[in-house]
Amino acid sequence: MNRQQQDQLLTEALKRGTDGATGQRARVWRALSAKINQQEQERKQRDMKRRRNLWLTTAAAATVAAAALVFFSLTPQGTALTNQIVKFFAPEKKMDTQIEGVTGTQQAGLATVAVVETLQLESAMLETPAPTATAAPEPRKLTWDDLAIHGVKLDTAGEEAIAGLTVAIGAAPVSNESTDDLSGTSRAVKWADGTVAIVRNGKLYSIEATAPTAEVVGLHAGMTLDDFKAVLGEPHEAIGALAWGVGSNDNLIVTVEGGIVTSVKVSLVE
């Protein structure tokens, strides 16, 4: 028996030996179909169960989230807790802010104020500056050149000052009285409109006027005290009057009745 015949013998033996198995083809298919259908059913049930569980989980999570939202936003306890948490995580920053005029005096320079704020407050401040820092106009600071009425400055020679005031008032003085005291000679010159000039030791020492034409830095008798404050800031308390000055002196003195300035006086201080 040659090799080819042996191969054929092997093939034939295997085929004949397995003929019986082929008779199970239909039975296997029925069992296979039933098993596949069963598994498909089980898979569909698993999918449905999984979808239902997913839906339930989502619904539960949404309910909890809604309850938490209500608690944290609508109840005082929740809001307080939220604020605590926000504060806990907010970075604390120290910021130096320079604000002018916070001392309330005309001479107040730059005051350095250390402000500790949260980041939110800091940004809010940067976006909307405090009204006190920028809204209020800067009070006018009086200078020696401002101390003049009708353009006649203090410390001018006595005769020159009297002549200048006479021209400005448009009338001659109604009185001229001289007195001697320990500090020297004083001369009081008065005009009919109520203007009084004091010349001391040959120099114009003060001018006091009640006429509305007698202006000092645009201010005059007949205006309200608030008008003066708006320009010059808060006055000092003087004896029976209010005053502003160059430096710490009282050089512009006003008398006030019922909120109305009744007289204006510029004066040197020795």
Place this chain on the structure above:
Amino acid sequence: MDKLTIQRIRQGDSQAFARLYGELAEPALRFAAAIVGSDGLAADAVQDAFLRVYRNIGRFDPAKPFEPWFYRILLNECRRALRWRKRLVPVESMPEQTAPQDDHRALYEAIGTLELTLREPLVLRYLMGYQDREAAEILGVSLTTAKGRVKRAREKLRVFLEEGDAI
């Protein structure tokens, strides 16, 4: 097996799966019976193999031929069936196939007595008609190993093959 049928099975077409079964069921049942030596075990192995194909068709690479992939699955099911039977029936009590008989049945039964590692390439070669290279691929062994195993199987069956003239 044509690629269109495989593609349809991948898309969940049950009729395409039925066509696949119709085409492969008979050779699969023969193969399994030759390996496990029992029609009942063969039927179980084939059923489980087709079930695995149905479930795992998505893992099959359509660029490759389908049948080697299928027979690797079936071979694994046959090995599993044999391990299961071995737990139930001690080896010593299994019927021995020794004496040459006067028909093909004797040779078939002799094949059944071969070691599994020798029986598998022999069945793939002479029942399924695979070349040594294809058989080696299905078995997951080298070509040399596959050839050597077929040769050893034939040597063990020499007494049956040389006396084939009597059959």
